[in-house]
Amino acid sequence: MDRDQLVDLTRRALKLARDKTTDLAAGQHTVDARDYTSLERHLSDTALMLASPQLVGYVSELAEPGAYCTKTVMGRSVLLTRTSDGSVKAFDNVCLHRQSQLATGCGTAKRFTCPYHAWTYDNTGTLVGLPGREGFPGVTVKSDGLTELPATEFAGFLWIALEPGATLDVAAHLGPLAEELDSWGIGRWSPLGEKVLDVPINWKLAIDTFAENYHFATVHRDTFATIARSNCTVFDSYGPHHRLIFPLNGILDLDDVPEERWDPFRSMVVIYALFPNIVLSVTIANGELFRVYPGNEPGRSITVHQNSTPLDISDESVAAGAQAVFEYAHATVRDEDYRLVERLQANLESGARDHLVFGRNEPGLQHRHITWAQAIEEAVATAALSAT
Numbered sequence: 286m287d288r289d290q291l292v293d294l295t296r297r298a299l300k301l302a303r304d305k306t307t308d309l310a311a312g313q314h315t316v317d318a319r320d321y322t323s324l325e326r327h328l329s330d331t332a333l334m335l336a337s338p339q340l341v342g343y344v345s346e347l348a349e350p351g352a353y354c355t356k357t358v359m360g361r362s363v364l365l366t367r368t369s370d371g372s373v374k375a376f377d378n379v380c381l382h383r384q385s386q387l388a389t390g391c392g393t394a395k396r397f398t399c400p401y402h403a404w405t406y407d408n409t410g411t412l413v414g415l416p417g418r419e420g421f422p423g424v425t426v427k428s429d430g431l432t433e434l435p436a437t438e439f440a441g442f443l444w445i446a447l448e449p450g451a452t453l454d455v456a457a458h459l460g461p462l463a464e465e466l467d468s469w470g471i472g473r474w475s476p477l478g479e480k481v482l483d484v485p486i487n488w489k490l491a492i493d494t495f496a497e498n499y500h501f502a503t504v505h506r507d508t509f510a511t512i513a514r515s516n517c518t519v520f521d522s523y524g525p526h527h528r529l530i531f532p533l534n535g536i537l538d539l540d541d542v543p544e545e546r547w548d549p550f551r552s553m554v555v556i557y558a559l560f561p562n563i564v565l566s567v568t569i570a571n572g573e574l575f576r577v578y579p580g581n582e583p584g585r586s587i588t589v590h591q592n593s594t595p596l597d598i599s600d601e602s603v604a605a606g607a608q609a610v611f612e613y614a615h616a617t618v619r620d621e622d623y624r625l626v627e628r629l630q631a632n633l634e635s636g637a638r639d640h641l642v643f644g645r646n647e648p649g650l651q652h653r654h655i656t657w658a659q660a661i662e663e664a665v666a667t668a669a670l671s672a673t
């Protein structure tokens with residue numbers, strides 16, 4: 286993001302902080318409690334997810350040709366590689382023989398030997414080794430291979446589609462936000478690993494916790510609220526995506542500083558909500574990524590939390606410091622946000638009340654739910670059309 290844009294956002298944030306207000310939606314909004322609990326909505330959400338481009342990580346996770354990483358997306362294990370020509374490929378991490386997983390974690394390997402019976406594949410997915418070949422007259426070495434999934438790198442991130450042969454047009458998906466996301470460079474910063482939360486909350490409820498800072502003063506009184514303002518957000522939407530600016534407590538100090546001397550990025554956290562299930566949080570020191578997936582029932586979800594750092598983590602003490610920051614952020618989400626909304630999910634499932642209210646001061650929350658509902662309506666309309 287260029288300085289002019291940062292200064293402009295800081296000006297807007299400073300005005301909100303000074304006026305003790307926040308960007309406001311046109312009105313209150315209500316959603317049905319069953320959006321979080323019904324099997325019907327869960328199936329629609331799952332179908333929506335399967336049809337959407339999937340941001341699965343940072344390009345820095347595949348830094349060099351020969352690098353690989355594995356990802357679990359909607360319960361499906363995916364192997365990503367960077368091949369010798371520099372391109373990114375993705376495959377179902379499923380052996381052609383008896384479906385063992387070929388690889389775990391990440392690293393460097395040009396060949397993947399199945400741990401079960403040693404069938405071997407190269408990093409373009411081609412089967413290159415088949416012990417006891419006479420047992421498999423129906424399998425052809427150098428011709429058969431892993432199931433390939435559409436994959437690309439874009440705006441600093443790794444993207445896949447879960448349908449083999451599907452179109453993966455990430456430029457169209459991100460629209461005008463692509464350049465801005467790329468400009469932060471967080472996808473090229475050093476990755477710090479993945480932490481997984483498998484929790485008894487609907488996936489949308491998990492995402493809701495990132496969509497407003499109205500709760501900071503209560504839920505994060507002793508953590509985030511010590512550094513960031515509550516109920517004070519700059520909101521902008523970009524089609525189905527949106528951006529929130531959470532001003533830090535020190536932003537009011539800028540009142541006494543001429544704009545040309547501002548270091549604006551030190552006064553805010555930038556949060557992106559990417560449709561349908563991605564949250565990115567950008568600060569000067571952290572590029573956090575939350576990938577939130579529906580679980581195997583409406584009341585369960587999986588959050589994969591990643592972080593990247595611009596610091597040089599070849600220095601052990603720097604790496605340890607970056608990991609400590611990551612752990613702190615993760616523990617806050619796990620122990621403050623998710624722990625609280627677990628009990629909220631139980632209330633929703635009890636049927637005690639049939640709806641939830643999103644305030645004018647929660648425009649991000651409103652935007653998420655309105656775009657999800659629209660996408661599901663469109664999918665239903667398209668399905669009805671193709672059935673006639």
Ligand code: FES
Pocket residue numbers: 380381382383384385399400401402403404
């Ligand atoms: S399952 Fe992979 S070689 Fe048998």
Ligand SMILES: [Fe+2]
Pocket residue numbers: 494495500504505622
């Ligand atoms: Fe929170």
